Amino acid sequence: MNKFHSEITKRQQRLLEELKKCDDELSGQDLHRQLYKSDNAMGLTTVYRNLQVLVKQGLVRSRHLPTGEVLYAPVERDIHHLTCVNCGETTRLNSCPVKPINLPNKKSKDFELLFHTLEFFGLCQNCIKPDNA
Amino acid sequence: MNKFHSEITKRQQRLLEELKKCDDELSGQDLHRQLYKSDNAMGLTTVYRNLQVLVKQGLVRSRHLPTGEVLYAPVERDIHHLTCVNCGETTRLNSCPVKPINLPNKKSKDFELLFHTLEFFGLCQNCIKPDNA
DNA sequence: CTATCTGCAAACGTTTTGCAGATGT
DNA sequence: ACATCTGCAAAACGTTTGCAGATAG
Numbered sequence: 001m002n003k004f005h006s007e008i009t010k011r012q013q014r015l016l017e018e019l020k021k022c023d024d025e026l027s028g029q030d031l032h033r034q035l036y037k038s039d040n041a042m043g044l045t046t047v048y049r050n051l052q053v054l055v056k057q058g059l060v061r062s063r064h065l066p067t068g069e070v071l072y073a074p075v076e077r078d079i080h081h082l083t084c085v086n087c088g089e090t091t092r093l094n095s096c097p098v099k100p101i102n103l104p105n106k107k108s109k110d111f112e113l114l115f116h117t118l119e120f121f122g123l124c125q126n127c128i129k130p131d132n133a
Numbered sequence: 134m135n136k137f138h139s140e141i142t143k144r145q146q147r148l149l150e151e152l153k154k155c156d157d158e159l160s161g162q163d164l165h166r167q168l169y170k171s172d173n174a175m176g177l178t179t180v181y182r183n184l185q186v187l188v189k190q191g192l193v194r195s196r197h198l199p200t201g202e203v204l205y206a207p208v209e210r211d212i213h214h215l216t217c218v219n220c221g222e223t224t225r226l227n228s229c230p231v232k233p234i235n236l237p238n239k240k241s242k243d244f245e246l247l248f249h250t251l252e253f254f255g256l257c258q259n260c261i262k263p264d265n266a
Numbered sequence: 267c268t269a270t271c272t273g274c275a276a277a278c279g280t281t282t283t284g285c286a287g288a289t290g291t
Numbered sequence: 292a293c294a295t296c297t298g299c300a301a302a303a304c305g306t307t308t309g310c311a312g313a314t315a316g
Contacts, residue, residue: 009270045272045274055254058255061254067305115254115255116251116252116254117250117254118249121188121195122246123245123247125244177280177298178281178299182297201306203281
């Protein structure tokens with residue numbers, strides 16, 4: 001049996017559940033904080049380790065913010081953003097604005113595609129104006 | 134005059150030149166190291182500060198690796214990758230495999246698009262096999 | 267009883283910041 | 292002079308790792 005796509009542990013289920021419950025993406029820190037308020041507190045280390053597992057299983061997608069932190073969401077959630085390179089302001093796009101033409105096959109002998117990230121960077125309305133910080 | 138798209142300094146020109154000269158993407162550390170060997174040594178802080186400027190000017194694109202480090206390349210270079218979520222191995226795609234359909238206008242009142250990043254994540258050939266670390 | 271999972275504390279490594287001195291207009 | 296740019300050293304920060312103890316099958 002492939003070590004990926006196997007059963008997941010209680011803790012991993014809990015994390016996935018929390019991600020699905022939330023409409024947004026969450027960081028490891030977010031999840032840790034949020035679970036501490038609930039009856040399923042778990043250490044930060046555990047949160048990070050299990051998130052990695054969930055990504056490798058193909059159940060969770062991850063994305064790196066310009067700040068260096070990582071945000072997680074269920075794989076099936078297809079979120080993309082406009083991000084201002086000056087002020088960092090982010091606008092969410094609720095559908096993927098590109099049409100895949102030559103995407104790698106979802107499942108080929110060479111590469112099993114789990115998810116993609118697509119982010120747009122530029123200057124937001126405020127920052128386009130002259131005299132901005 | 135808009136503070137973006139204005140003239141750039143010698144140091145910034147040097148960084149841009151170095152990025153153009155290289156076929157790959159480079160990190161701040163890479164650039165710093167590389168310039169130290171040349172006649173244009175500059176401090177790490179300066180490298181980072183000027184790279185930020187170049188990104189805001191729309192001359193350079195940046196992309197965050199899963200490791201947290203940031204890679205830079207000239208904006209016009211349209212590179213995308215397949216990355217294995219297990220071992221981190223990366224394969225480069227030399228053309229953008231998606232067709233923009235509803236991309237934000239390159240230049241609108243609301244948002245001035247400078248570049249986009251598109252990365253694919255999944256499992257590489259090696260890691261798909263059972264019994265992998 | 268062996269393998270896996272956990273959590274704490276310490277480490278990591280890249281990037282950022284404070285500040286004083288250099289540079290240049 | 293005045294604003295900008297630089298570099299050093301220290302800080303910052305989310306994340307990762309070592310290890311010993313807990314848990315589970």
